[in-house]
Amino acid sequence: MNASTPLHADPDRVVFDRRELGAIMSVYGQFVAAGEWRDYAMSFLREVAVFSVFRRATEHPLYRIEKRPRLRASQGAYAVIGMDGRILKRGHDLPQVLKVLERKLIRAVD
Template identity: 85%
Template sequence: MSALPPFHADPDRVVFDRHELGMILSVYGRFVAAGEWRDYAMSFLREVAVFSVFRRAAEHPLYRIEKRPKQRAAQGAYAVIGMDGRVLKRGHDLQQVLRVLEKKLIRSIE
């Protein structure tokens, strides 16, 4: 029986670091607690890392949180994209970008 090889990050893929993922999962947890979101998926590709959130597992994502490092110098590496493909917020600071979702949570609780 052979042991699994040690984990090595793929330099050709964009990923969320631990701090970024912590911020995203914090927002995700609040929406789950409010009964708004039920599932998520993550994709790590060459150009983009994507965290998608779903109301139900079998449907299209409600929102996509994207990290595109090549956009860092222009509009910012982070974006929140709605179900219809519109960019709801883009910027250099993930915490600021995620605030667009916080506003929606406050409205859904009221």
Template identity: 80%
Template sequence: MINANSPLQFDPDRVVFDRTELNVILSVYGKMVAAGEWRDYALAFLRDVAVFSVFRRAAEHPIYRIEKRPRLRNAQGAYAVIGMDGQVLKRGHDLPTVLRVLERKLIRAVN
């Protein structure tokens, strides 16, 4: 039984990544960790956005944020990759397609 004050309790007012979305994100994350580019991540589930932040070192600001904003689903697309300067690198409706912008950076890092 989950305690009413437990952070694990389902909250319908929060946006979350589902298991399929997390599998896609963690697949890219694992490749980048193996290449030595990334070292840490953080998750935030807020009222209007779910955020997967990527860090080069734990004490830094995130170098990338992968965001899910369901309100933008019908317009620009629910998913976005945002750089450390706040610039939207890619936005769209399909998460694997949006994450390709990060895989291109992996190809450059390996070459």
């Protein structure tokens, strides 16, 4: 794939679309403003797209937001996974799944 080819043109990769990235970046921005998160990384693989958030770039991710289209019909394509590998929330609606993080933001700001 050359630099001018968009990622969504590669049928072998799972990607976040514009709407999904907007929802994720909205939550990410709230945590950055609160001083909780400072960096992120994205991976687009064959079966999963991953948005990882970090307190510092040199650490393991605090949370991973995953999109797995193969699970769409059963458990839901979206999941938020904690640093220890536990699935904190899974579902079909990304904004609803991301609410598990917003509850943590409220506790962090208190």
